Amino acid sequence: MTLKKILLIVIDGISDRPVGNTTPLESADTPNLDYFAGKGINGIMDTISPGIRPGSDTSHLALFGYNPFECYSGRGPIEAAGAGIELKHGDLAFRVNFGTVEGNGESVFEKKVIDRRAGRISDTDALVEAVSKIDLSRFGIEFTFRRGSGHRGAIVFRGKMISDRVSDTDPKETGKNVKKAKPLDDSDKARITAEAINYFMEEAHRLLDSHPVNIEREKKGLLKGNVLLLRGGGVVRKVQSFEEKFGLKLAFITGTTLIKGIGRFIGADIIEVEGATGNSRTNLRGKFSTAIRALDRYDVVLVHIKAADEFGHDGDFEGKKRFIERLDREIEILRELDFSEICMIITADHSTPVTVRDHTADPVPVTILHDGVRVDDVKKFSELKAYKGGLCRIRGRDLIHIALDLTNRAGKFGA
């Protein structure tokens, strides 16, 4: 018997609250999505739990069987995983921006942030290298700093005296002073961690402000990347990799940094696809055909499609509808899959209603296609119809288990 594979298509933020009596998804012409709904079993899903508004990060953790309430502690650890930093349980991780400060005096904390992206600096390799030489051993702390795309990066502090009870240093607005990290409780660990971060902030500013790369940028009239702004701090709660947890090889296909970070956090391989941008012009056909090929090598493949969410955030009903219709044309290629071998799930990570312009907890539609699923009467892929399907209402954390069961990869609990 060949081992069956699981293909999970997550269309970020595809579902809505009704406008009048309809939604972008309900009103879109989607013959292929509807074909899949008609051949599958359908339902609605709370990716976290009813009424809890999911982030794309927390919901993806849940969709792969992790409890985000246990393992999620903010963006820092996810971004650090995404940047390729090897994480240990108890590490303290932050997202980092290169920014620009101006002002007199020595201390970085006396200076004002005039750009939180340092003029969208992108040549940060030498700056990262310089900063990496800062020595925090007097605090018993080590750190790893990695660049991300553009002005972005991630930093991880490690040591026995690390606490996550410290505040960010990013003021989150231009025109404000850089913030000192403050201990958020009375522990020695929080105090020492804050002291180490503040020392690091000063040293980084000193090194960066006089760095040849920045001197060169200044000559060209570009903003210096002379401060590191830390935010989204969280302690790493190390999880078993997906492969350790389920014995299955997992690949992520996504153009979105945050979702790549989730993938790395749970030990997925990230498959890059040319032109997979995470925006509405993304190479959907490329993602789907890459996924078909990846199913030869992997047990579980995620295809994450971002743009529907962006149209939701923009409140753009027509744009969202048109993107869904384009997606529907491109997804036709998946009709050729052999659903006796492959279990395909089409769903979303959360709703992003155009009326709310943000994520909501309204349940998402879910369709599961596989030989042997109990096909129901639902003939349309729509958040307004899916509740009538045979899955009724499920939770995100149960989805992977349902797929493992349907593909006969689940063990028996008991005799």
Add this chain to the structure above:
Amino acid sequence: MTLKKILLIVIDGISDRPVGNTTPLESADTPNLDYFAGKGINGIMDTISPGIRPGSDTSHLALFGYNPFECYSGRGPIEAAGAGIELKHGDLAFRVNFGTVEGNGESVFEKKVIDRRAGRISDTDALVEAVSKIDLSRFGIEFTFRRGSGHRGAIVFRGKMISDRVSDTDPKETGKNVKKAKPLDDSDKARITAEAINYFMEEAHRLLDSHPVNIEREKKGLLKGNVLLLRGGGVVRKVQSFEEKFGLKLAFITGTTLIKGIGRFIGADIIEVEGATGNSRTNLRGKFSTAIRALDRYDVVLVHIKAADEFGHDGDFEGKKRFIERLDREIEILRELDFSEICMIITADHSTPVTVRDHTADPVPVTILHDGVRVDDVKKFSELKAYKGGLCRIRGRDLIHIALDLTNRAGKFGA
């Protein structure tokens, strides 16, 4: 952007098991409830969890987002909160009845209870004052005793040596001896608590039996309130107030003492309505119009309607149906609400089938009305139809989160 409000209508015990093919609710003529069902999203709800028969107290805790398995330890703490006693975590609280004992000898435990309500005594203020002078300091214990309505009251014991592993002193039947509090485990705390309660029982009887109020009652041929019968003992598991937990101001409108107790336990304001009695002649119109006004000052308002439950306990199909029809006429006033501003939920705390004459775990119907809900095909408010709606089957503890999401008052978990 104005903050949206939540109105929760809980019709105690409204749902049933079918008799023939119908129920009081299904067979009642309810054009207004049906109107709301048709404009909303519907489903069925397990207020605690499937198959768990809820009390009105535990189910109300769940409906406001509390886990009754964690915070509920019996009626004592709820009654004590309802009587206005300030509770601390670890206190031991009992419901108290003034009762009447007769018999020779000194000890209250040698005497028989001849009336568990002391002839429905109501003039208890002086008796409470007398008993409150009892000194338990030799046990390292303090207590607070408050009267309730009629023969009722509540008592709270506090101290380092308090344990809830002690038995009640109420024999629960007339003709039986007053029971000694017995330690229910081998701990010093349980032994000392039982000793203190038994000492209290003896002292209270001695003070009450010779109290002028009781001497006067005896002269008039009335039963003496000469014993305190303690039952429903439970240790206080202090919870965050609803306002601390959710940042929302909460009001309860109910004629029922137990539900007022739940309200006080979670820090709600109790709004009294003239003629709101908790029985079938209750002032329903007054409750609804009070609720409409209360929505100006509160974020979340509960209207609790008791009588359907009473008809269920009495096994009175026709009476229950007629009460539901009266309720339906009075609830018409809520059609004038602006459902773009107000999220209205109509549901129950549990079923009280006339065939069972007690609470059952059969799910209750739930309708949610608000701009943006995914209106479904359900056109009738009925426990026999609601499962076809877009909510499918939810749990009581999720309800408040769903309402917070729909009113855009929920935060996002993750990014």
